[in-house]
Amino acid sequence: MKKQDMNRDWIATAETLSSALPYMQRYDGAIVVIKLGGHAMGSDEAMETFARDIVLMRQVGVNPVIVHGGGPMINAMLDKLQIKSEFVNGKRVTDKATMEVVEMVLSGLVNKRIVQAINAQGGMGVGLSGKDADLITCEETNPDLGFVGTPVEMNPAVLHHLFENDIIPVIAPIGAGRNGETFNINGDTAAGAIAESLNADRLLLLTDVSGVKNASGEVVTELKAADVEEMTKAGVIAGGMIPKTETALSAVRNGVRACTIVDGRVPNAVLLELFTDHGAGSMIRA
Numbered sequence: 001m002k003k004q005d006m007n008r009d010w011i012a013t014a015e016t017l018s019s020a021l022p023y024m025q026r027y028d029g030a031i032v033v034i035k036l037g038g039h040a041m042g043s044d045e046a047m048e049t050f051a052r053d054i055v056l057m058r059q060v061g062v063n064p065v066i067v068h069g070g071g072p073m074i075n076a077m078l079d080k081l082q083i084k085s086e087f088v089n090g091k092r093v094t095d096k097a098t099m100e101v102v103e104m105v106l107s108g109l110v111n112k113r114i115v116q117a118i119n120a121q122g123g124m125g126v127g128l129s130g131k132d133a134d135l136i137t138c139e140e141t142n143p144d145l146g147f148v149g150t151p152v153e154m155n156p157a158v159l160h161h162l163f164e165n166d167i168i169p170v171i172a173p174i175g176a177g178r179n180g181e182t183f184n185i186n187g188d189t190a191a192g193a194i195a196e197s198l199n200a201d202r203l204l205l206l207t208d209v210s211g212v213k214n215a216s217g218e219v220v221t222e223l224k225a226a227d228v229e230e231m232t233k234a235g236v237i238a239g240g241m242i243p244k245t246e247t248a249l250s251a252v253r254n255g256v257r258a259c260t261i262v263d264g265r266v267p268n269a270v271l272l273e274l275f276t277d278h279g280a281g282s283m284i285r286a
Helices: 003-026 044-059 071-080 096-120 157-164 187-198 225-233 241-252 269-275
Strands: 031-036 063-068 125-129 136-140 149-154 168-172 174-177 182-184 202-207 222-224 258-263 281-285
Touching (some): 031 044, 044 168, 044 269, 063 096, 063 187, 071 096, 096 125, 096 174, 096 182, 136 187, 187 202, 222 225, 225 281, 241 258, 241 281
Parallel strands (some): 031 063, 031 202, 125 168, 136 174, 202 258, 222 281
Antiparallel strands (some): 258 281
């Protein structure tokens, strides 16, 4: 690389940092809940990049909360243990044996991998699940699905204690029942419930699509709740995007300033969404 080209790169980097200042000031002290899934969990390199972005957020005064999924890892472990899974309307039936595997994989393998990645970048990540400190109390979602839960009570006090000590919470979507049960929770649903309980400034749902698309197939960068409802009724929003937009609508109607469905395949997607004009997905407001 020529010296002139190197100078241009350095200048561009300095300009990027300078232009991010207003956004850093805007989000100083803000709580941002991030649902981690898809591409960002798919490789060590992507995990390292994500962890560095999260540590940078904490460094500039943002309070990030990570809520993660782990479906492919659960499937792999069930296959390894030769435990068969049944599905009802596309949703996994979670019996007691399956629930034990789900908790082991999410609260153990996946959770600690994320925590370790954050700590390797100089942050202080702490792993927990919705069962810790009664963070998430659940009720059964549907008897046909077994131990699949819907959050009904939240206790976010433990998260505020962690914020006060510059600790980054990494939460597995497992909840406790009122009678000692353990429930599996959809990752997006858990992230939304946590964001609502914290009155978070932002909820970011990382996914493997570019965002909410209109009837012409173009990504819509900003939507109001009414827009989402109309597009859903018209069948424009369909399939796997519906649970995400439902989570977004619930969040923005219950205290969260905005929810963005973020394209997690884009490098540094979280930083682009928070600290630039460009963004990296579809933002939904009330």
